[in-house]
Amino acid sequence: MNPPVIAVAHAAVGYDGRAVLRDVSLTVTAGEVVAVLGANGSGKSTLIRSVLGLVPLSAGSVSLFDRPLRRFRQWERIGYVPQRLGAGGGVPATVREVVAAGRLARRGILRPPGAADRAAVDSALRAVGLTDRANDAVATLSGGQQQRTLIARALAGRPELLVLDEPTAGVDAASQEAFAAALRDFVTDGGTVLLVAHELGPLRPVISRAIVVHEGGICHDGPVPEPAGHHAEPDHDHVHPHCPDEPARLWSI
């Protein structure tokens, strides 16, 4: 069995004393592509943010690469793409500049970029299909292309683990396909992925396991659930998030 990359044990998280996650346990091993699914507000983002230490746990523990989170320092091993950040932000940066920022954790801010940095940036741009837009201002790109720029920035750091919050939400079909291809390459090269998704679309064949968050717990951990009811029609590919068919013992609260 591959070593655990992420291990969450009995984690609880709350905001202002209100519990959002209760007694959540989860392990992601090297080479897996795990999708976190669930209804709006169920706590998917909170789960992945707590894995990265961006939200404190009120109980339980998280380990990354076999190290307790509080002692983990090797952040260059992890690429994180937050939800709807917007790559432009009014700054007239080019696509290449934004992607090159993903090398900072690797090379340090004082050392000029070297051949390895340039190669990593080129390969990340290629992976998301933006080579021909490298010198364009990010602000001139579509929302989907901006999202791909952020994914390329994470890939440029050559991480072992990618954590992505709704990478394909509101993203055009071409960008979704490009992202699925980039993810497939990343995993073929030995990468591990944890991502939040609403609609899997072209990502579906790349996902090895799905976790469904419901009412503060994980109510399903296994194969990607099939779309239910009218969602099973070809043009409705989003996953039913409520675990309707799971036996009660799988509901953790």
Ligand SMILES: Nc1ncnc2c1ncn2[C@@H]1O[C@H](COP(=O)(O)OP(=O)(O)OP(=O)(O)O)[C@@H](O)[C@H]1O
């Ligand atoms: N910083 C915060 N402070 C207070 N409450 C928060 C904060 N972040 C999230 N919440 C609340 O915690 C709950 C879970 O939010 P979270 O963003 O984790 O859900 P989600 O499943 O990712 O939702 P969505 O699918 O809409 O992105 C929601 O009720 C949300 O309002």
